[in-house]
Amino acid sequence: MPTASLQTEVFREAVRQTAWAEGMPNERFVYVPQPVMGQTAERLRQYIDGDDPVSGRPVMQEVIEALTQPLTEQERAAVRFDRSTPQYAEAESEEALARLYMDNHWTDYLPIVLPTEERVQAMLAGTSHRPEEVVGRMRPTSTREAWQYDVEKVAINAVMAGARPEYLPVILALAASQHSARGSTTSSAASMAVVNGPIRHAIGMNWGIGALGPYNHANATIGRAYGLLSQNLQGGSVPGETYLGSMGNNYAYNSLTYAENEEASPWAPFHVRHGYRPYDSTVSVFGGCRATAYLLGLRERHWREHVQNLLRGLSPHTPPALIMDPITARLFVERGGFADPEALEDWIWQHATLPAGQYWDDQLIQNYIYPRAENGEMPWAAYLHAAPGELVPMFRREDVHLIVVGGETNGYWRIMGCNYGKTVSVDAWR
């Protein structure tokens, strides 16, 4: 059926690439100014009455022509899609080769270790898996094509990040999650990776002082490898093309990668609460990391209100993971009575509420939740008939999570708005 596709101008390269990858290289697009979001009807009518900012021609003339102009010879022609991935990259010197990797958007703009065959072979010694074994497929967003990758491709990116061979099983597990740490979302989200089990000790990860900071080789390079493998194995993370985050996100440099402080936590480790045994090694991935709020400790009189204030500061579209220093985790047990971590998750879920009128008016709830509620999806469908002032939960109960990390220099803790993806076995990739 003849179709005209309307896009905002800043996405012209992204939609051209997406249409090409979907086998429609000549799809007829019409562009309007950005933004559409937040504009009045009158302003949007001006867009419609105005010119396409890309072509300079009237928008509605282009819409009509997209549906009525006969197909050109080029539009009728069979297209040959050449998509080979060369095995090597070459240059006259190491410096020139490093520059080529940067110019190809294969790096995070920090110096890399060039992945020579010798270095990649050495990295592959970190796993018993064959180099050509397929690990998974990844994409920048759900509407774009997924690229495939094998063990060797993951090892190449691990070398570039400066990782050691003994870290490779963790990096392979991150790749096997198939959750990209370089999502293309305009919201500039980053990922988070939490390592549990004996592998933490074996490779010297940090779960104590400065665990979330640049103070440990394993934390730093595993997280960096997660980002590099995501951008390269999914087919790119290039601003304006395969990355549209308006502001970008500093968390993306190492994807908030750390180990849980299992030894000092008053609760069972995160991976045990998600179906694994204490002696299993795992990595858990979270996406959508943007918002962070923090507190010091839990005050005896008003801790409930203080925690509620933090929760209200989050977007109702991105649920909370409580990232707690062990001092605070113990306070939740002693002062809050939450010997059972699920009881704390219940409490968080029950006390993170918004008046229904405000909840449904949130732009992200309108974009992502309201259409699902309309389709009858629970629990949101149940909130559709709530009175505007009636309090409704901001999040689903199963989306609330607790993690313990830190070196007990004080009881600071934070809430990260993020979406739990999955927990992947590291042992399976040894």
Added chain:
Amino acid sequence: MAVRALNPMGYPPEITQVHMAERFDSLSGRRVYLVDARFDDSDVFMRQMEAWFREHRPDIDARYVAKKGIYTQPDAALFARIRDEGAAAVVGVGH
């Protein structure tokens, strides 16, 4: 002597060309669905486009419809209805 290293990119899937539909000489007397993709304020935009057709091209039967589900999900029932009852579609506003 040249320095060589391994390419870090993954393997893209094969692409199958989707051929474009033949166009009409004129949309006069035909039904065109204006499909709200449901992203941000695309509903406001597409209703304004419907108003434009009413004012400038009343000979075209332009009808606003909202896709079900979030913007990334296809709406099979609506797409079938558009195929059965429509001549063309305008889909927006994407980003």
